[in-house]
Amino acid sequence: xxxxxLPTAAQKKADRKTLENLQTTVSTLNADxxxxxxxxxxxxxxxxxxxxxxxxxxxxxPKGDSGYFQCFVIKDAMQTAASALLRIxxxxxxxxxxxYALPFSAxxxxxxxxxxxxxxxxxxxxxxxxxQEIPADKILEHLHKQATEAIKTxxxxxxxxxxxxxxxxxxxWSHTTMKPLSIPxxxxxxxxxxxxxxxxxxxxxxxxxxxFEHVRTHGTNVIGFIDNSAPQTVIVSAPYDGAxxxxxxxxxxxxxxxxxxxxxxxxxxxxxxxxxxxxxxxQEQGGLGSTWFDQHCTIAGNAxxxxxxxxxxxxADKGLRVQGCASANAFKQLLSDVTPNSLKxxxxxxxLPQSNAPALAFSTPDDAAxxxxxxxxxxxxxxxxxxxxxxxxxxxxxxx
Numbered sequence: 347x348x349x350x351x352l353p354t355a356a357q358k359k360a361d362r363k364t365l366e367n368l369q370t371t372v373s374t375l376n377a378d379x380x381x382x383x384x385x386x387x388x389x390x391x392x393x394x395x396x397x398x399x400x401x402x403x404x405x406x407x408p409k410g411d412s413g414y415f416q417c418f419v420i421k422d423a424m425q426t427a428a429s430a431l432l433r434i435x436x437x438x439x440x441x442x443x444x445x446y447a448l449p450f451s452a453x454x455x456x457x458x459x460x461x462x463x464x465x466x467x468x469x470x471x472x473x474x475x476x477x478q479e480i481p482a483d484k485i486l487e488h489l490h491k492q493a494t495e496a497i498k499t500x501x502x503x504x505x506x507x508x509x510x511x512x513x514x515x516x517x518x519w520s521h522t523t524m525k526p527l528s529i530p531x532x533x534x535x536x537x538x539x540x541x542x543x544x545x546x547x548x549x550x551x552x553x554x555x556x557x558f559e560h561v562r563t564h565g566t567n568v569i570g571f572i573d574n575s576a577p578q579t580v581i582v583s584a585p586y587d588g589a590x591x592x593x594x595x596x597x598x599x600x601x602x603x604x605x606x607x608x609x610x611x612x613x614x615x616x617x618x619x620x621x622x623x624x625x626x627x628x629q630e631q632g633g634l635g636s637t638w639f640d641q642h643c644t645i646a647g648n649a650x651x652x653x654x655x656x657x658x659x660x661x662a663d664k665g666l667r668v669q670g671c672a673s674a675n676a677f678k679q680l681l682s683d684v685t686p687n688s689l690k691x692x693x694x695x696x697x698l699p700q701s702n703a704p705a706l707a708f709s710t711p712d713d714a715a716x717x718x719x720x721x722x723x724x725x726x727x728x729x730x731x732x733x734x735x736x737x738x739x740x741x742x743x744x745x746x
Contacts, residue, residue, distance in 0.1 A: 406570030657709030662722025674704030
């Protein structure tokens with residue numbers, strides 16, 4: 347009777363350890379000191395260091411370009427320098443927050459007493475964009491045309507304001523290279539214009555100076571390797587960057603599952619595959635880290651057996667979605683064999699885009715208001731591990 351209870355007792359002990367590890371990882375990565383783990387920030391750097399130390403502790407080998415790290419560029423642009431100046435009636439405005447130098451601006455200074463809506467020769471022009479209808483995809487071209495016309499009338503600078511230009515469009519402009527005009531050209535945000543350039547202003551003292559600086563920002567993927575001297579490798583990936591506004595950050599649950607799978611696979615006897623564990627950053631920037639890794643995989647592409655992608659999975663109690671079932675002939679049966687009764691699983695047979703190997707993606711519904719459901723995340727970890735375990739004896743999976 348005692349012997350019959352040992353497997354169950356051992357499994358419960360193993361589950362408790364996994365639960366504790368999941369909770370520790372999520373709590374650590376969501377700490378205020380990591381500032382949301384935004385890509386390219388000190389918080390991301392500290393998170394990457396913690397993840398790499400965790401991989402090293404579990405016995406994973408470094409497999410990045412520099413130790414465990416694989417760096418990628420998230421921004422390489424000319425942006426308004428911190429030394430740029432715009433003062434309106436002696437109120438200094440903040441560059442890259444309240445005003446921006448346009449990519450075709452000259453790096454010059456200008457100063458003048460300006461009457462709003464009056465475009466005087468040999469003075470600064472203030473151009474109100476609220477009265478203009480400009481197609482969204484033609485804004486920069488339109489501003490360039492207006493500034494060029496202002497030069498013909500001897501304007502010394504142009505300051506556009508009240509334009510409804512999204513932050514994403516301004517970011518895009520910083521990556522745009524254009525031949526500079528002969529005068530400074532700035533754009534002032536609508537709230538700033540309302541505060542300092544309102545309709546009741548009849549005379550404005552404007553002092554400006556344009557300067558640019560080259561900004562190059564990097565993100566970091568963290569990559570660990572379990573070398574079983576096998577001919578093929580299984581890749582398991584998950585995002586770890588986040589957003590500071592989300593206290594219950596689901597991406598941390600995906601990272602926690604990734605690290606726990608790494609620990610379990612390292613300790614296992616599943617030696618017919620090697621395992622590459624990849625914590626990717628840049629998901630909040632459109633998946634830049636994942637794209638970079640796909641294009642610069644640190645193992646040979648023909649050695650990849652299949653890929654498991656872990657998306658945020660903190661709410662498995664609300665359901666689990668599995669995508670990519672049709673990308674390998676064996677996946678349908680494997681999923682059927684390992685799906686537990688505790689999970690409501692929706693299997694999407696469509697092949698994942700941009701994948702040259704069989705690939706499955708696991709995700710749960712997004713719920714920023716709810717805390718992570720650790721028991722559900724545990725069930726997903728066990729399900730994925732069981733799938734890898736059952737696939738261990740099947741060699742390289744056929745990719746239709």
